[in-house]
Amino acid sequence: MVKHFDIDDEDIGIRTFQIRKQRQVERAIEKIRFNMGKDWEKLTSEEEEILEWALGETWAMMGFSDWEHIGFSFMRYPDVQEIVLLAREVIEHKTPGTRAIEQIHQILNRLTEERRNEQA
Secondary structure, rough: OOOOOOHHHHHHHHHHHHHHHHHHHHHHHHHHHHHHHHHHHHHHHHHHHHHHHHHHHHHOOOHHHHOOOOHHHHHOOOHHHHHHHHHHHOOOOOOOHHHHHHHHHHHHHHHHHHHHHOOO
């Protein structure tokens, strides 16, 4: 007997959103990892997970066109550490999520400026 699952448009929309977020974060992580080279190995697995979570939350708050212009390939170890620190404060309920995401967005905007300056 085949079971039928009730899947509505909202469920499909939520899942589509999650898949898009995951793909965008994976692409960003690939660029960051490649740019950081050996410095990437300094990160613990927990820090990698926190970075992924922080980027995912930031992606969800940003517009798609803004995200596409971020120069993830310019991210360095101190940038990653700053993002991880901000995200950890949210996870530990020391900082409101919206404030930390705004600060992470500012860090990413700096990378965008670096990208623009290099292209000029």
